[in-house]
Amino acid sequence: MARTLLRGATVLTMDSQGDLATGDLLVENDRIAAIAPSLQVDDAQVLDLAGHIVIPGLVNAHMHTWQTALRGLAANWTLLEYFQKMHAGLATAFQPEDLYIATRMGALNQLNCGTTTLADWCHNNPTPAHNDAAIEGLLSTGIRAAFFHGTPKPDPKPGQTPFWEVPHPRREVERLLGRHQGRPLLAIHAAVLGPHYSTLDVALHDFRMARELGLIASMHQGGGAARTPDGWERLEAAGLLGPHINIVHGHALSDAQLQRFCELGMSFSAAAESEMSQGHGHPLTGRLRRFGRAPSLGADLESVLSGDMLTQARVALGIQRSLDNVAYREAHGTIPPTSTITTREALSWVTVEGARMLQQLDRIGTLAPGKQADLVVLRATDLNMQPVHDAVSSVVFQASLANIDSVMVAGQWKKRAGQLLAGELSHDLQRLRESGEKITRAMGLAP
Template sequence: MQILIKGGWVLTLDDTNQEWTAGYVAIKDDRITAVGPLADCPPELVEGTDLILDARGQAVLPGLVNAHTHLFQTYMRGLADDKPLWNWLKEEIWPFSLAMTEEDFYLAALVGCLENLKNGATSVIDMHYIHTSKANDDLVFEAMQASGIRGTLCRAAADQNYQPELMEDRPTILAEIERLARQWHGAAGGRLGLSFGALNPWGCSPELMQAAAAQGRELGLKLQMHVAETRAVAQTTIDTYGRRNVEWLADLGFLGADNQLVHCVWLDENEINLAAAAGASLVHCPVANMYLASGAAPVRRWLDRGLNVALATDGPGSNNSQDMLEVLKFTACLQKVTTLEAMVLYPRDVLTMATRGGARAMGRDDLGVLAPGMKADIITVNLRAPHIGPVHRADSALVYNANGNDVVNVLVDGRLVVRDHRSTLVDEDEIMTRAQARVEALRRELGK
């Protein structure tokens, strides 16, 4: 299959930040074969193509990477507004998730995958920690496969100090990681993958952390963890182990270049330096951090230390959407208001974190840039809407004006999975009708 995207404002996001106000991107199968100004597009490229997408009036850029979410929480958006983290979990998220059936986890994940794609995220890392049935994880993978998204299931676990029904013993956790790795890691032509998720420092024993790190590295898996999300989380680790979060990870041998450390709002200078020395990636979730009143992460300081930073929405239960274009604006504005420095982040910095930063956190050197040989994970975004245009700079318009509703087309692995705002692979209306009916049934069951 050969596809040509022509006429759009092409942002390559490469090392030179090359862009063309009228450009083209040529795709063959799952790879980009050529990128350049439209005036230089070879006639034979047009003649030999199977599908031409007219992108006039649209930005063309690499797909965004949502580096941390909880897809099952699509069932819970708006359920628990205005509560701090612990109350939010205990009073709303845990009871609702424990009532969900296997069908619910499939539907919730499929809704979440569609939401990510239609909001410009071609890749998603789903930290899934509700294992009331072993099938739950498989059903999330099946939803990813059906939607066409590039998906990583981060199979998360807790073995202490957590909701009893959601805790697991260490042998069970390790056995499930082994099973899922065999069945799903690298499936769908490499579009699907597995990683290990340590839920948080207070819910995971040192023995689990060490065993999971060893197993994950043996299997070639990335390691993700909620780290220093709130003051209380940071203090709990100090009270329990006499060490701050990242110091504790380093002591256990967990800290490394394969880490995706999520939130990191309350790291001190030594922890930032430790993470930088280890080559870890930090995942910033600005909307969720504001929603739960967790604090504002010092992203500028992270970048100045040479850390790789990825962006994420976090789960729909604490956002309440998975709109990665919205995350771009919040990332920039939150840094400005907390540093009182208007020039602390530029639009290109934010776009780079959302694309190349996410790709690097995933361990992918074939994503995040529009260039020959790279994977054809590409989005087009309308720039002619009244809330966006007239446009002076496309990067500014994308960060400060656009939202997920402006995403027009989405390609993953060179496959057009969203065309003119609609999924090409699944019936959105049917899925949303089923999901709404199930949520209403769960509310009645729980007396809400």
């Protein structure tokens, strides 16, 4: 039995046990065996983590990892430009090998930044070979992943059925489920169009498929007029809504719809920085809080911004505090007496809520005996972190990639002492650069 004892760290469990200002955490094989102020353990590798903070592994609940080779290219685009230049343009030049290297390097960067679970929303996969390449990229890294099988969205050619009238390819989803069933670090789900981006017939087909196959059905909601304005009502009438439905963004939803969806147990994933940058609107965070719910968070697009999930927590917290503060000042003519959202709540968005959205809260999202040993170790002795008065606030507001010392997934170190344990990456980085240059050149966007 492999045993590792993390000794003397500040442990932020995000669980009912509470935090330990100084504590020990024992990992046995792939699971957390014990957490206590002090543990006496024989035959364990002991790591002295005095001056460090241990948190649950971060969960990136929504990212299009296939765009890694296009980092920064869409940074100045609105959502309308993104649809035209990315989906109708750049995406059409991707070969399976481009998906492999983008997904591999994007997932490795997630590990480097402290993300142990990645919801990879792959919607540039016109062939089974593209799907296989993307999944192989995930598996090559050892990250815990949920592969959300999507569908491409090119402009229809003359005589071609437009993508919004094409049902989700169930046979391909079933092939992926059969091929990868039983993998401990990989789940297969469906990234469907949903009623905002498809006809009613397609939405009904896709939602029934997800229910029958036991999948999470995740979909974008917002960004222009809905193709099926009464789609959500028709889907509910058909009994197809519930906790397995995940809405990303959600800006076109009315308060009545949002409240009803919360009552039905549906989940919501925000991408606050991307949404503010590209013109979606304000994130749903505050609206969800009014109904007793919270979002999971995703980085969304590395073609626009950083994949660092601590940044996403900070941005989402900042914009919602700002909205709340402005509303209070307009109502009362003065600065509010206290903040509406705590830093602990923001940390839960990238840990607990991400795990809940993926229906894996029984396995990940908090640090507790019996759960998977997915965790992050941060150096709290670094210049930008000292002094630490409130460990949660230091993690959310002070910490960055520079402080991510070690990352563990299912009991295996993926990063240790500041170094990503992925071998020599120079060849892969060259492949990533060549892929990005080839794709941009094909679309006439190369500098």
